[in-house]
Amino acid sequence: MHSSAKSTRIVRIEPTQGWGHLGLGELWEYKDLLWFHTLKEITSKYRQMALGPLWIVLQPIINMILFSFVFGTIAKLPSEGVPYPIFVYTALLPWTLFQNACTFSSNSLVQQMPVISKVYFPRLIVPIASTLSWIVDFMISFGFLLLLMLFYGFVPGWKVLFLPLYLMWTVAFALAIGFCSAGLAVKYRDVNFVITYGLRSFMYLTPVAYSASLVPDQWLWAYKLNPLYWVIEGFRWALIDTAAAPSWEMALPVALTAGMLVLGIYLFRRNERTVVDLL
DSSP states (O other): OOOOOOOOOOOOOOOOOSTTOOOHHHHHHTHHHHHHHHHHHHHHTTTTOSSGGGHHHHHHHHHHHHHIIIIIIISOOOOTTSOHHHHHHHHHHHHHHHHHHHHHHHTHHHHTHHHHTTSOOOTTHHHHHHHHHHHHHHHHHHHHHHHHHHHTTOOOOGGGGGHHHHHHHHHHHHHHHHHHHHHHHHHOTTHHHHHHHHHHHHHHTTTSSSOGGGSOHHHHHHHTTOHHHHHHHHHHHHHTOOSOOOOGGGHHHHHHHHHHHHHHHHHHHHHGGGHHHHO
């Protein structure tokens, strides 16, 4: 009889230190958990709601109707020769994804308190899964946009091939904000109020309900520093051809997004050291 010893994997949990310990390798090791957590976020999002998944399309549709009435009918803002409902809905798609991803990822650690306090796993999974779950909502709402475009006689061209790049940019920017605020929201619960009201103000500083052509020239440079400016302009360019094509001016906002994402991960990893104690 030969006795065989079972191999045991030892996981040592230590505080992270410096820029070289962002812990991104752990995400790959726990990729199955990330996938499971994302599915859980998707299935539980509209549980115990009377309208359930119908809210996926209701949120942008209601905003489209309100914006069309206030800005299109009453204010009579120009829509570059495109029916205003399509013009504004094209911008509401990435904006709604960004807004929901930021709001829910910022509060994700607080919401997952029962799990986080009992078992160890890379905490980065929590805001990432919360953000990725909103891509499903985006895809369903995008299907409604295609129907709306066909109703008005618009057929997307080859430029739609650029949409995945703009979608990735939106998700990266939302994750950057979510990483920065999720850890702080555990310690300071009013961070979520700052995110909520900050996003409301940010929407009016982004050409969602109006055309970028209305922005005065002296302020246009500041608008172009906003990554969402380029995302929304990119969606309108790819789908309804009412905005400028991608240009070299996007380089700075792209670099800004990348820098914010790295900084956000670093701040998140620093704040997660004491997250269980605060929860």
